[in-house]
Amino acid sequence: MEKIVLIGAGGHCKVIIDIIKSTNKYEIIGITDNEKKGYLLDIPIIGNDDVLSDIYSKGVKNAFICIGALNDMKIREKIFNNLKSIGFKLPILKHKNSIVSLYAEIGEGNCIMAGAIINAGARIESNCIINTASIIEHDCKIGFNCHISPNASIGGNVTIGHNSHIGIGSIIIQNVNIGSNVTIGAGSVVINNIDNDKLVVGIPGKVKKYKK
Ligand SMILES: CC(C)(COP(=O)(O)OP(=O)(O)OC[C@H]1O[C@@H](n2cnc3c(N)ncnc32)[C@H](O)[C@@H]1OP(=O)(O)O)[C@@H](O)C(=O)NCCC(=O)NCCS
Numbered sequence: 001m002e003k004i005v006l007i008g009a010g011g012h013c014k015v016i017i018d019i020i021k022s023t024n025k026y027e028i029i030g031i032t033d034n035e036k037k038g039y040l041l042d043i044p045i046i047g048n049d050d051v052l053s054d055i056y057s058k059g060v061k062n063a064f065i066c067i068g069a070l071n072d073m074k075i076r077e078k079i080f081n082n083l084k085s086i087g088f089k090l091p092i093l094k095h096k097n098s099i100v101s102l103y104a105e106i107g108e109g110n111c112i113m114a115g116a117i118i119n120a121g122a123r124i125e126s127n128c129i130i131n132t133a134s135i136i137e138h139d140c141k142i143g144f145n146c147h148i149s150p151n152a153s154i155g156g157n158v159t160i161g162h163n164s165h166i167g168i169g170s171i172i173i174q175n176v177n178i179g180s181n182v183t184i185g186a187g188s189v190v191i192n193n194i195d196n197d198k199l200v201v202g203i204p205g206k207v208k209k210y211k212k
Helices: 011-021 050-059 075-087
Strands: 001-009 026-032 043-047 062-063 199-203 206-209
Touching: 001 011, 001 050, 011 026, 026 050, 043 050, 050 075, 062 075
Parallel strands: 001 026, 001 062, 026 043
Antiparallel strands: 199 206
C-alpha cells in the first residue's frame, strides 16, 4: 500500500478517512493540523503543516486536502499550491459507492464521495470536492477547486469557474454558466448565468451580494 498524509483534522476529514479505508489502496500515516492535537477517529495528528516537507523527504509521496472550506475556497487553493511545491502527488479519491462515467475526465486531488454520480462528457479540474449524493450531469465543466455540496444537482452542459461553492441541495438547470468565486446558497435553484464573485440565493436564484 502507498503511504498518504492528510491535511486538516475536521469533520470533512472523517469522511475522507472512510473513503480511503474503503478503497484499501493507501496507508494513512497521519494528519497535519495547525491547531488540533491528539487523534481524529483512529488516526494520529502528527503536527502542523511545517512537518510536510520532512514527511515527503521520508518517502510519503501522496497527500490529500481534507478541509471542506465553504465560503473561502482560496484556503484550499493555497494548501494545494504548497503541497505541489513540496512535490506531493494528490490522488483521486473515489468512494466505492460513487458512479463515475468512463467518459468523464477527473483531475488530481478530487474527492468523489458516496452516492455521487458523474456522467459522460463531464470534465472536473483538480482539487474539487464532489460531495455525498451530488449529481454532475453529462458534459458539465467544473473548474479548479470547486465544492459541489451534498445533494446538489448540476444539469447537463453547465460550466462552473474556479473556487466556486455550490450549496447543499441546490439545483443548477442545464446549459447555465456560473463564474469563479461564486457561492450558491443551500437549496437555491439557479436558472440564469451567474458572473464571477457573486453570492446567489433563493428560488429562482438571485444575486444577494458581491463577494469582493
Ligand atoms: C448562502 C450562505 C453561504 C450565506 O452565508 P452568509 O454570507 O453568512 O450570509 P447570511 O447568512 O448573512 O445571509 C445573507 C442573506 O441571505 C439569506 N440567505 C442565506 N442563505 C440562504 C439560502 N440558502 N436561501 C435563501 N436565502 C438565504 C439570509 O436570510 C440573509 O438575508 P437578509 O439579508 O435578507 O436577511 C449560507 O446561508 C448557505 O446557504 N451556505 C451553504 C451551506 C452548505 O452548502 N453547506 C454544505 C456543507 S457540506
